[in-house]
Amino acid sequence: MMPYPQKTEPLAILAAALDIVENQGWPALSMRSVAAALGVRASSLYRHYADRAALDSALGALAAKTLLREMESAAGRLDGPARLDAMALAYVRFARNSPALYQLIAAPGGAADSQPESKAIWNLILDAIARCSKTRRDHTPAAVVLWSFLHGYISLDAAGKFGASGPKGALEKGLAAIVKGFA
Amino acid sequence: MMPYPQKTEPLAILAAALDIVENQGWPALSMRSVAAALGVRASSLYRHYADRAALDSALGALAAKTLLREMESAAGRLDGPARLDAMALAYVRFARNSPALYQLIAAPGGAADSQPESKAIWNLILDAIARCSKTRRDHTPAAVVLWSFLHGYISLDAAGKFGASGPKGALEKGLAAIVKGFA
């Protein structure tokens, strides 16, 4: 449900920022808009977040933590291709449900890649691939292929680039083909 | 070579904008910065471009035209998998050489997808896949898989998400696997 246990202001601020960024997009996020959503003045926020970058950073941490948690949860006790498949679908689901937070994971200046969870996510994927594979060689290229496909699909779909015809099941087909290729 | 046969100033402005956006990124592009690069005042630009959106639009047109031309050129008289491969590599090369323009092709609000060339690019890909395939069914899913992989790889690579280890040949491997899967 909610990101974290709610204490006082800092979390309320983060929640308001999250709400704005997910419902109105990144350009709408400013110290002013967050403050307005809380019925407060922008200058008040600086008591709780040193500057705008600190707010972005907190959102980045939230993104990385949430995605890692959801992928681990989806993986559960699964193993082999089923594990990888479940994790990939959890990744796509997160990106669809929280497109703005997802940008912090994958976008150029993303505030999430300084988070330790980002590294953990990468290792989780590498591990899942290793469990599918019979060989013991470096699985980095395989992980790159999988990640590239997922991210590309998510981005283009979210941008509406597949047009009226839609992707026509390409996600499932591509994912199945890639995971199968690992075994 | 050049986008249009226009007179003098409009193209000089477009060139200056292109230079800024490719060398300093999108945030650095403003009517002021373009004007400064030309040794002129910002207000002067409005004689040649009605507003900022018109400038963006011109860049979008440039992006779509350039990419289409380079993909057609790469395809040449090739056929079968070789044709598809050459086009895919031309796509990647364009994205690498002109990362800012590429964003107009693939990014959410991209100013290029209203261009007729964008449709032409899509059809070019669909046609190339059809030439690889023995079946006559709808190749939309295949095109979506290919495009997703290419775009995802380009984006994550440009964002430095592959880290110090690098992609380790994943582009070539993934592309080969996908194209092979079409035959």
Added chain:
DNA sequence: GTCTATACCACGATAGAC
């Protein structure tokens, strides 16, 4: 911990002189 007030900056855009 929030308020008012303010400073500073950069942006897009227009009016009117030259």
Added chain:
DNA sequence: GTCTATCGTGGTATAGAC
């Protein structure tokens, strides 16, 4: 076709009263 001057907006951030 470019200039100066100016306007309005909206962003980050600080100082100091309450």
